[in-house]
Amino acid sequence: MEVKEGLEPASPRAQYFNSSVLSVFIMGVMETEVPITINDARTMSLLKDVFLPINPRFSSIMVKDRKGEKQWKRIEVKLEEHVNIPIFPTDLSPTSYDEYLEEYISKIAMEQFSQNKPLWEIHIVKYPTSNAAGTIIFKLHNALGDGYSLMGALLSCLQRADNPSLPLTFPSRQQSEIKSYRGSVYRRVSEHFSLIFNSLSDFGWSMLKSTLIEDDRSPIRSGDEGVECRPTMVASMIFSLDRIKHIKAKLGVTKNDVITGIIFLGTRLCMQEISYKSSESQSTALVLLNTRMMTGYKSIEEMLKPNSKGPWGNRSTFLHVPMPKFKDHRSSNPLEFVWTASKIIKKKKSSLGFYLTGRLLEIVKKLRGPEAAARFMHRTMRNSSMMISHVIGPEEKVALDNHPIKSLYFLGGGLPQNLLITIVSYMGNLRVSAIIEKGFLDAQKFKSCMENAFEIILKAADEIPI
Template sequence: MENGRISEKDHEPVSPAGRFFLRPEMDCMIYCIVAFEKPVSVPSIKAEFQRTFLHYYPRLKCLQERDAKGREIWRPSPTFNIDDHVIVVGDEEDGGGGEIVVEDYVASFAVSSPLGREKPLWEIHVIPSQRTVLFRLHHSLSDGTALMSLFLASCERADDPSRPITLPGGLRRDEGKPSVLKLLWMLLKVVFFTVLFVLDFLLHASWVKDEPNPISGGAGVELWPRKLCSVTFQMDDIKAVKNKMNATINDVMLGIITSGLAKYFKIMSPKDKRNKFRITGLSMVDIRRTPGIQDFFSKIKDGTAEWGNRFGYVILPLCFDRSISNSLEYVKQAKAILGQKKQSLEAKFTYHGGSLIMSFLGLKLASKLNYRVVCNTSFSFSNVVGPSEMIMFMKNPILFLRVTTTTLPHAFISHFISYNGKASMQLMVTKDIIHDPEILAKCFCDSLNEMKSSCDTQ
């Protein structure tokens, strides 16, 4: 095997993170919802998927099996047939229902229809009535950065297919060569924050747990019925807050989550008189040598992309203060938290530490610790960067992209994805815990509106 490509005579071991996702308690799926401008052609999808996806990433033609020593491996399927993976849901005349039809369909998979191991672990669901395609992939295949890059490598710009797809971000500013004292200070901060955050992570893997709150999940919640709800923000509004606060997009998004949850908690727990309290969430961080979709996207076609699940966890502490009246204060808090996280090696420790525990103490114990961290925190958060302009797949313009996952023991799972001037936030919630995700969604919308108004008046 070379550069992640599996030959017909070869097999590849499943990555440590991939093995976690194959465990029954962490049988995690990735869902990518793609809505098109024109009617969807099933034969075109099959042809394009074979021409691009399967060409760039042959693991999609592999079965997940066990070798003679009982270790999980990817082995090329001798009977691969793309027809076994494409499912047409209804027909174009069904109509009606709008986006909620797709959201309910995705949420229904949380408690039904697991992917069988007799074929490669992915499916394409075509919903003609909504001009929508749902890509359903097992998380053991790869992480969000790799899969989004793979999708973009199969697309082209709608305005000018000859031009490259534009992704937000750019080169970092060159601040010159730092002095010896500055280097020493930076090293001390890395050591300090790494020790501090790794200790916090280990405590959450042991006994430290969030206090009960309106979004608390826990062991077994991954099997409960789910509901999917979407919120759409204008990227211009997010960038206005970002520029005003001298922050990053991630800072603003985490600030929106913190402020929105503070509002939701006040509505759901009006008798809670605590002035201050704290919950924690989990975020997945790309640990590739040159992280990010922009770099991965550029490496796919030359065969040097690092496939698989290459991410580590970081714990995000959110502190709520009833005395805070300005939502921008939560952006400041998010900026401080994420700034410290960037100066630590927490994500790399959790990735490599999990691999070492798995190697020396076994998959069962490593998975138990991983599962306990998720159970002891309250939510998960991720942000995927998408194209700045409208793109096409199969020469069909894409109206929106949305991403979500199941199944984790969190009752609240949030995924952001930016595309064509908008940011979509997917809320995957447990129905028996968060009964009214529409109220939660409104709290997030109100938070950004308040932030934007505060920026305009300052």
Template sequence: MAAIPALNPLKIRTNYTNGETIEGFKKGDIDHEQPLSPMSRLFHEPGSNVYIVGIIGLKTKIQPDIFKHNLVHTFLKNHRFSSLQVTNKQNGSMKWIPTHVNIDDHVFVAQIDPNMESSDKFVEDFISNLSRSPIESTKPLWDLHILDLKTSEAEGTCVFRFHHSLGDGVSLMNLLLSCTRKASDPKALPTLPGSIKKSGAADVSSFWSRFGVLWNSFVALVMFVSTILFLEDTKTPMKGSKGVEHRPRRFVIKNVSLDDIKLVKTAMNVTINDVVVGVTQAGFYRYLHRRYCEGDTENTNIPDNIRLRSTLFFNLRATTKIEDVTDTSRHGTWGNKIGYALHPFKIGPRKDPLDYVRDAKAVMDRKKASLEPLFTYFFANLVLKLFGMKVAGKLNHKVFYNTTLWFSNVPGPQEEISFFGHEVAYIAPSCYGQPNALMIHVVSYVDKLTFVISADEETIPNPHELCHDLEESLRIIKASVCSSGIMSKY
């Protein structure tokens, strides 16, 4: 394959004042600059300076030149990936300024230690080290790290890193998946289950359903305001301390059987999301029980009535269909269009393990029958307009810090896919920079479901044990389904 020609990189100051000439651009070029949206600007505020990490395991050896060639024709056609974010010193505003991109400044091939003890540990340490430093603002805020190293799950690993101001997880996941094709049909885009959804919609066909939506929304509003003002989660071994957003993270991946999740879903007549949340709730209790008992399995000091909540994110777009997203103006695909709800986890023992799933379904049904995600989205925008970026950033940080974790669950491709001609073994998105010690992101791919844990090791020094607790909780819940006899009804 012919070598990729190097593009001239642009050296540009990251601050400018009105009337200044930007190095490397003609005067007319500056007319094409665009301001960052308020939500994108918010992700540069202290406590909200978040990065999205996309880990992709591949089944074949990685060819870096093929990745570079294809990135030029995909990512770089999107102006967010070929523009700098430049700050105006006078008023603090930020604008997208187009720049000349040298692809070699964004794609890095990791140096492999030939004497490593474990390839899995090497990859894990490498990704953790990425969370120790930001991407320099002298170039577009994304990069790709290629680890051409065989692990227990893949023949090679790609790690994409994006600043959250480029877009939310749905935007960036769609961008990545638009670069993939079905392994069975190299010309076809992959498909996602439930490609059309009604964001924030609830069944309001009767008076009582309308009343239920209004009541659930009112309760959510009270809890949201209380969380801003004073309501903080219980100090548990999973709750981060102040400054946790500045500490490095450990990223751990655990794959489980999607068929096991579907078996429980069908038997209990619930959703996949209900099962995932129920398994997570059971896993949290197992983990906290072990941390509190400190080796004494007979006596535990785990507190009663633990308040442990997650910030549960919702996509507010009307569709999740994968399409060409190089054009950032199409269909509202781009931006940070996500709302969130505060989801409580009930931490405690259950005589029947299936009660974890039943409890999760009851809470999720209330969240679906409310306008909480829409409210939080519009509230953030309202505060931005009325009080400015600093106030919005502080309130955002207060809500996140007063809860215990971030939680996100999204469906992935239903069939095997290839990324720039490389067959994909797994997909594992996550984040770092948030003011919580823990994030759990759950994504499905073909016949597996992947739990991706992003943990502050100072708070959670053993994230692998938490992974084991999630896996064991699924095993126990599945076994309870199989032994209960409810499967015979279906």
């Protein structure tokens, strides 16, 4: 983008996510194996020499130019204003510190970013919990970039624990099969007609879901205003990536299909336990899709190249995926949740509905301004029941300044939904985190149902003959 008067134009999505209607962010959480011994001077040095150079936006604030358009403006960063080291009572048990950490994460999730300084902060929790010797939290505004960009930035600050000189590796992602257009004219015409029909159908359905049709109120959706400002709790589950691949091979689907099917089944089981009638409720998940079409994370240098297919910024969109109901299936086969999710997602990915939705947002922005586009996005999220976001993590153990990372996960915030699911892979496992409005849904019940759904689907897949 062209830079004028020292200002860099903010992307449309950056303006949507940092508006009076929406203020969306992610928190990357790293759990360390050893106590955190980084002192203040070392922390400032790492931020100055490693973190800030990743992207100019980490040293910029969002301002309006003479025409009212939002721009990024470089400023002098006061690092001490971005570093937070909470003080908890001393000599408590790890389980007690679990509660303090949970309350602290909920607290910082409700706090808004100051617009007078760059939109990021780091929190260093030096108290041992039942899961880790220490916890490091990066809170990053989504105006800086999408989850792919921001997680890529955090990963670029890490090194392999076994050999820092070697690059990080990530699980391979199968390329989409390239359709063959050989054959009869009739077949080619039929495929093009199907693409057009699916695209218009998806676009029309997305428009209805974003404007007129709301999901039913249910145990996972209150339908209330302002839920993005309420306290939350986090329920985390760890699933074996090898077992996910085993289910994938047995069912002939993708890993994402398996994960989505498990989430759908677990959510329906939880809803049914709370209210049996809710098994028939109309519930929709917004599944985030990254449009970069890449096999894994590129280096930050590659991401910043103008001609790169995966430049820094916001290049994600969402798919409206209706959650299967128990009554939809003539049998009680739990694998139907995976197959149904696979069928729906495959169909939506093969259409241009998400592209048309993006173009519509651009038109709304041009005609009515970024605030109107932000209201459209807010309504889209509010009308659905949950959000599912998935990023790829490294295969080997990583370390931050010689602090081995035992586990890592990310959380989302600022979304007008009672339930958000985030997924990240790391060292052969999938960390699934449910961010749940506190007091609305029992986090432990949800976790139990999700783990039960995984075991049910795994057992059903094992019974399929080879």
